[in-house]
Amino acid sequence: MKTKFTLLASVAMASSALFATQAVADGHSKDIATVVKIAGIQWFNRMEEGVKKFAEETGMNAFQVGPAQADPQQQVALIEDMIAQGVDALAVVPMSPEALEPVLGRAMEAGITVITHEAAAQQNTTYDLEAFVNEDFGANLMEQLATCMGGEGEYAVFVGSLTSQTHNQWVDGAIAYQEANYPNMTLVGDKNETFDDAEQAYTKTQEVLRAFPNIKGMQGSASTDVAGIGRAIEERGMEDATCVFGTSLPSIAGQYLETGAVDGIGFWDPAVAGEAMNKLAVMVMNGEEVTDGMDLGLPGYESVSLDGKVIYGQAWVNVDAENMSEYPF
Template structure:
């Protein structure tokens, strides 16, 4: 009798799994990640996370897209097309958050779930996920820079775009940290735009060095800022004379860390951010949300903090940043 009951229970379990699988097949979920720009290593790495999420979640179609160059209008057009197709969820890394407000509102009005990243000023989002507190991250970069500069001298700040909310917060976090703690640090060039382009960052850095031959430090924001700065510093033979810290990826910045043209970089793993955005998007599709203290099961997002956003949504923050220099950057394979 017990064996019969066990067999019946097992059969019921198999049937239930089959019903769930059939339901997922009949009602597949489509989540599209829209990044600032395609083809750069930062978002190539994020795409790895999106693909891994899709592989690990049968019944979910997840893929990444974005404009071929960093351009708010092009990103807007891509999202408009996805809204017209009525995908189930959008995971967006806005190039310029205010530009996307109308289209993201339209998406939510049509029942599309919206998650954003690097955009804690976005009003029309359900969840904005940040890898960490952006102001603290910028202040941390500045602490490293100040130590290298011996707390004094001229310095400059680069950002990929003044419309990129997180990059401006990192820059301001560094600037305000220096104002509060290092009176002998002289900010001569605040928040110069580089268009999230390494070649442009190189040209901007060269001009800063020409204009301020006694410059002592750079703080970069875009992952490509340190690449352009490092190139300009090497070209001028100023390794060891100018301090350079900023957001970057080990695979890109490694050669400049080795040469001394860049002193240190900080980052979070875009792959993990891609997974986190898609996981939250799927939760929203299933009628769930994120709560303070939740463990998303993703490194750097194991005990998130949740606060109210500027609109009706929430801001979720992890603890995901990493600092590296010449001594340990090889420990990271991307």
């Protein structure tokens, strides 16, 4: 796996270098603003590494900004500011796709290329990039949760936001998979909203444990969910009595994977997603066609699927205590 990743990374670097040569030679260096859901959390810190790498390798003025809180209106204000600054392209990870439709529409009317991520139903976008089919990823997490739970018992689900499209697709895909394959499992309560905040996830988990003392499983969506869940599980000494899976990174959930408070995580590399969004933005600005089966020269995006204006990769990985050292981020 490491050898393959290294080879693909080398191909990606060569591709980016060619990109840079063409862009600089043609005098086409562009301003590309990546606008994320929230600044300062590990997930988007990792994405910023990819954005900076793209800028260094291509000569583009690619940079990342995000609101201080997971608030759609703060994200709207940032995008308005980017429009006023006259950026050439926006790469946006929407907190609420619906809330961003008007401002992204204004950006496109101003001639700004818009690439979104985690927003497959976004209307005002040139292309939306998805690391994978979201419902399939949710089903993948549920299969692991169900196996850990022995195919029976109560479980709860968590989302960063009730308006986050991808989080809801993951959870809905998981629930549908459970209902079709594990009828002896029971979803308890509603979707628990955590606002991409580990402290909120911790508080919600305490509420869930009080309301459903026999609960056996929990599935998180925001990268910070399982950290908050794991902390609550660890404090109660319930590591052996519960199963916890969700989307996260080793840098966020690693300590709980080690103790067994969290059993497994799934993710895609946000740094590669950041690179891919910026690369797509430049391709669009250069008039290049995006086609089904195209190789973007990045790991997990070697043969993308195109469905309308949604681009799907195959970029998820499953990680537990045994293999998390292979992913040092």
